Amino acid sequence: MLGYSSVMRHLRVALLQLKVGKSKQENVSRAIDKLRGIVSDHGPKSPSWTGKNKNLLCILPECFNSPYGVKYFNEYAETIPDGFTCNELSKAVKELGIYLIAGSIPERETAGSSTLYNTCTVWAPDGTIIGKYRKMHLFDIDIPGQIRFQESETLSPGNALTAIQIDEAKIGLGICYDMRFEELARIYRNDGCNFLVYPGAFNMTTGPLHWTLLQQGRATDTQSYVATVSPARDESSEYVAYGHSSIIDPWGAIMVDADAEETYVVKDLDFGVCEKVRAQIPISKQRREDIYKTLKVTF
C-alpha cells in the first residue's frame, strides 16, 4: 500500500520555454516538435523514466502561437476547440500520450465574434480537452518611460476558476498577471489544490523584480508547487519576455529556473511534500477567519 501510494504521488512535469515568432503555423509545429523531443528523452519509454511516475505533464508558455501584443490578438485568435491550434494539439497529445497544459492562445469566443480572451486549454492523452481557463486579471499597467501594456484594449477577462486533477496533482490554473492576485491562489488552496500553474510572459521591467518573488510568495502562501512557463527571451521582438520558466517547491525553494534562452526543463514532483509542509507548518488551520471577516478596514 505504501509503495502504491508513493508511486501515485509523483508526476513528471516538463516546462517548454519556447521561442515564439510571427508565424502561427511555425510556432505550433515548433512546439509540437519540441514536445516530441521531450517525450523521447523523458517520457515513459525513455531511460530516464523513474518508475515512480504514472504520467508526463508538459506545459507551454503564455501566448505560444502568437506574438504577445494587443495588436496581434485579433489576427491570431481562434475558436476553441475547433481552431487550427487546438486541432494540432489534439493530434499531438494522442501521438505522444501526454497531458498538456497548452500555455495560452488568443481565443475568439465564437466564429465572427469580436470578443477575445487569453485562454489556456488542458489536454488529456486521448486528445480531449479536460480544462479551459480564460485569464481573469488583464495585464493593464503603465510605468512611464518603461512599459505600457493594456490587454483590455482588445481582450475581455474570464470569470471562472479552473482546477484539474492529474494523478495526485490538483492543479489550479492562472495566466501571468493572475499570479499577482493572492486571492486566486488562496481559493485554489482552499479547494484542495497542491499545484498552481501560471503560463506567463513577464517583461524586462517587471520580470527581474517580481517574477520569482511572486512565485515563491504563492508557493509559500499555499504550501503548493508553483510552475511558470514563459516564452524564450527574444531581444528583437516588440515585447521582450523575461524567460526564467521555473518550478518552486511547497517550501518556497526554487527547484529549477530555465534562464532566458529556448530550452526545456523536467522535474519529478512528489506531492507527499505538500502534505509534510502543511503538517509541519499548519498555517491553513491557523488562519484567523473570525478576525479577517469582522475586521473593519479604516483606510
Ligand SMILES: NC(=O)CC(=O)C(=O)O
Ligand atoms: N504579462 C502579464 O500578464 C504580466 C506581467 O508582465 C506583469 O505582471 O508584470
